[in-house]
Amino acid sequence: xxxxxxxxxxxxxxxxxxxxxxxxxxxxxxxxxxxxxxxxxxxxxxxxxxxxxxxxxxxxxxxxxxxxxxxxxxxxxxxxxxxxxxxxxxxxxxxxxxxxxxxxxxxxxxxxxxxxxxxxxxxxxxxxxxxxxxxxxxxxxxxxxxxxxxxxxxxxxxxxxxxxxxxxxxxxxxxxxxxxxxxxxxxxxxxxxxxxxxxxxxxxxxxxxxxxxxxxxx
Amino acid sequence: xxxxxxxxxxxxxxxxxxxxxxxxxxxxxxxxxxxxxxxxxxxxxxxxxxxxxxxxxxxxxxxxxxxxxxxxxxxxxxxxxxxxxxxxxxxxxxxxxxxxxxxxxxxxxxxxxxxxxxxxxxxxxxxxxxxxxxxxxxxxxxxxxxxxxxxxxxxxxxxxxxxxxxxxxxxxxxxxxxxxxxxxxxxxxxxxxxxxxxxxxxxxxxxxxxxxxxxxxxxxxxxxxxxxxxxxxxxxxxxxxxxxxxxxxxxxxxxxxxxxxxxxxxxxxxxxxxxxxxxxxxxxxxxxxxxxxxxxxxxxxxxxxxxxxxxxxxxxxxxxxxxxxxxxxxxxxxxxxxxxxxxxxxxxxxxxxxxxxxxxxxxxxxxxxxxxxxxxxxxxxxxxxxxxxxxxxxxxxxxxxxxxxxxxxxxxxxxxxxxxxxxxxxxxxxxxxxxx
Ligand SMILES: Nc1ncnc2c1ncn2[C@@H]1O[C@H](COP(=O)(O)OP(=O)(O)OP(=O)(O)O)[C@@H](O)[C@H]1O
Ligand SMILES: [Mg+2]
Numbered sequence: 001x002x003x004x005x006x007x008x009x010x011x012x013x014x015x016x017x018x019x020x021x022x023x024x025x026x027x028x029x030x031x032x033x034x035x036x037x038x039x040x041x042x043x044x045x046x047x048x049x050x051x052x053x054x055x056x057x058x059x060x061x062x063x064x065x066x067x068x069x070x071x072x073x074x075x076x077x078x079x080x081x082x083x084x085x086x087x088x089x090x091x092x093x094x095x096x097x098x099x100x101x102x103x104x105x106x107x108x109x110x111x112x113x114x115x116x117x118x119x120x121x122x123x124x125x126x127x128x129x130x131x132x133x134x135x136x137x138x139x140x141x142x143x144x145x146x147x148x149x150x151x152x153x154x155x156x157x158x159x160x161x162x163x164x165x166x167x168x169x170x171x172x173x174x175x176x177x178x179x180x181x182x183x184x185x186x187x188x189x190x191x192x193x194x195x196x197x198x199x200x201x202x203x204x205x206x207x208x209x210x211x212x213x214x215x216x217x218x
Numbered sequence: 219x220x221x222x223x224x225x226x227x228x229x230x231x232x233x234x235x236x237x238x239x240x241x242x243x244x245x246x247x248x249x250x251x252x253x254x255x256x257x258x259x260x261x262x263x264x265x266x267x268x269x270x271x272x273x274x275x276x277x278x279x280x281x282x283x284x285x286x287x288x289x290x291x292x293x294x295x296x297x298x299x300x301x302x303x304x305x306x307x308x309x310x311x312x313x314x315x316x317x318x319x320x321x322x323x324x325x326x327x328x329x330x331x332x333x334x335x336x337x338x339x340x341x342x343x344x345x346x347x348x349x350x351x352x353x354x355x356x357x358x359x360x361x362x363x364x365x366x367x368x369x370x371x372x373x374x375x376x377x378x379x380x381x382x383x384x385x386x387x388x389x390x391x392x393x394x395x396x397x398x399x400x401x402x403x404x405x406x407x408x409x410x411x412x413x414x415x416x417x418x419x420x421x422x423x424x425x426x427x428x429x430x431x432x433x434x435x436x437x438x439x440x441x442x443x444x445x446x447x448x449x450x451x452x453x454x455x456x457x458x459x460x461x462x463x464x465x466x467x468x469x470x471x472x473x474x475x476x477x478x479x480x481x482x483x484x485x486x487x488x489x490x491x492x493x494x495x496x497x498x499x500x501x502x503x504x505x506x507x508x509x510x511x512x513x514x515x516x517x518x519x520x521x522x523x524x525x526x527x528x529x530x531x532x533x534x535x536x537x538x539x540x541x542x543x544x545x546x547x548x549x550x551x552x553x554x555x556x557x558x559x560x561x562x563x564x565x566x567x568x569x570x571x572x573x574x575x576x577x578x579x580x581x582x583x584x585x586x587x588x589x590x591x592x593x594x595x596x597x598x599x600x601x602x603x604x605x606x607x608x609x610x611x612x613x614x615x616x617x618x619x620x621x622x623x624x625x626x627x628x629x630x631x632x633x634x635x636x637x638x639x640x641x642x643x644x645x646x647x648x649x650x651x652x653x654x
Binding site: 047050051054056057076077079081082083084085089091095096097099100104107109110111112113156157160168 | 219224228232569570572573574575576578579580581582641643644648650651
């Protein structure tokens with residue numbers, strides 16, 4: 001059974017008179033354990049597609065199945081509930097809380113889980129070490145490099161060990177060396193069983209993935 | 219729990235400037251409400267305490283409340299602003315149908331202690347061998363005591379205002395002295411070495427029936443020697459051989475005493491008497507009308523010669539309205555400022571909130587954390603008011619929950635825009651990096 005299955009998804013923006021159709025009758029499947037790239041021109045609807053998968057935005061029509069169950073989420077708090085144990089999110093601009101140290105920024109991903117006390121600490125350190133940023137744990141984000149920041153953001157997204165990791169241009173604002181580091185990390189996570197769907201503009205990045213889905217601009 | 223602890227710490231310490239404004243707004247609100255409620259209670263309590271009954275009377279005793287109130291004896295001594303305010307009040311009250319007055323009474327031995335042999339002989343001739351009633355009286359004593367002149371006149375304004383400046387101090391004798399003294403007689407106070415002072419008889423009283431109040435229970439004023447308000451007699455400036463014809467000639471010691479009459483008038487308001495021939499006048503209400511202009515109400519008139527009648531329902535309405543308007547406008551300004559500051563702070567925090575939400579923290583927890591933070595600020599903002607109240611009055615003058623309730627209302631209103639903007643917090647914005 002596919003982890004994600006979209007059937008005939010339509011999504012448009014704007015008012016009735018000026019409607020812009022972004023996704024038209026889109027169907028796709030992502031199997032568990034896959035690493036999939038989404039490519040397409042700017043405005044093709046890549047972020048929109050990712051938002052629908054993450055239940056941040058909702059399709060106008062069509063069916064979205066996650067792990068075989070239909071996702072009927074229609075508001076923010078339902079979305080938060082849906083994602084909580086299922087989906088980790090990474091964005092291009094390394095969303096970190098500047099008032100928190102690296103350690104806390106990663107631990108944040110576990111606050112709403114049942115991983116508590118020493119198990120939580122162990123898990124955070126595990127994640128930090130796997131990302132090679134354990135020695136930065138007491139630093140604040142504003143002194144980190146772009147690559148380091150993105151690792152921290154990934155750390156938070158994967159701390160709860162979700163099945164699915166969604167990433168919108170995770171390497172978009174990084175230089176090519178750092179981009180390679182991050183890709184290696186993602187590849188590594190994928191090899192350990194995490195399903196990854198990521199948006200990219202970069203052919204090289206897409207090549208690392210098992211499969212690429214191209215979106216056409218309407 | 220971890221979320222609340224960490225987020226509260228972040229929020230409380232993370233925006234020092236903004237939070238200072240929030241705290242300031244809340245303190246201002248608490249103070250405004252404190253003043254409002256405190257005054258309301260204060261006025262209401264005083265009102266109920268003093269003006270509960272219906273009364274009808276002509277003469278009243280004046281009374282000023284506890285030491286925390288204005289118009290105290292020390293104001294008269296130090297001549298504080300309150301002193302000048304009191305004099306103003308004195309003039310205003312006495313320009314109305316009610317008159318205040320006071321007197322000093324002394325029963326003097328040795329026939330009053332006149333030094334002049336001729337005067338002393340006249341005393342004995344008029345049947346006064348030992349004790350004499352010796353009075354210093356203020357304005358309006360004539361009317362208040364119900365006295366009538368049989369010869370001469372009562373003290374004129376000049377004599378009542380500046381007794382020290384008179385070349386001869388005016389004196390008025392009771393009817394029992396009529397046989398021995400005449401209007402125009404000069405009484406000499408002479409010590410061979412130290413002083414020379416003179417008084418002149420300006421009037422003789424008609425015999426008056428015994429008066430049962432003001433502490434005068436015997437023969438009324440028939441055996442009385444009456445002077446205007448002076449601190450002592452012979453007058454201190456009356457140094458032998460000096461002729462005092464004008465202010466410029468007065469030595470320092472006298473100039474210092476020139477305000478004695480003013481000080482006595484001030485004291486009249488706090489411990490003196492009040493006379494109002496028209497029994498239908500609501501004396502207390504009238505006094506309150508004058509005092510309320512200055513923001514206090516503690517002068518109470520207790521009838522001596524009967525029962526008085528008071529319609530005064532709420533003495534404080536006008537002041538309360540004023541205080542209320544001030545408190546409400548302060549509160550509204552604080553509410554707007556607080557709402558705005560908090561709204562902007564929340565806009566800045568939306569990115570953080572989105573990150574929370576991406577980590578599975580629900581919106582209601584984020585909002586609850588904001589409310590908890592505001593409660594923390596509220597508790598802190600009550601501290602100055604509590605401290606002030608304890609320091610000033612050694613007690614919490616009003617129930618704390620009333621200020622807290624008011625602050626809660628202010629808070630709920632000013633937090634509303636922030637909660638609204640939070641409810642529109644969308645991860646889509648974070649993903650598209652449209653935050654900040
Ligand atoms: N909330 C919205 N309201 C109106 N139009 C929107 C909204 N969100 C997206 N769009 C429009 O939908 C289209 C697809 O946007 P989307 O962000 O999915 O594109 P994208 O493929 O991610 O582009 P990019 O590569 O530039 O990130 C664009 O034309 C965009 O302007
Ligand atoms: Mg995009």
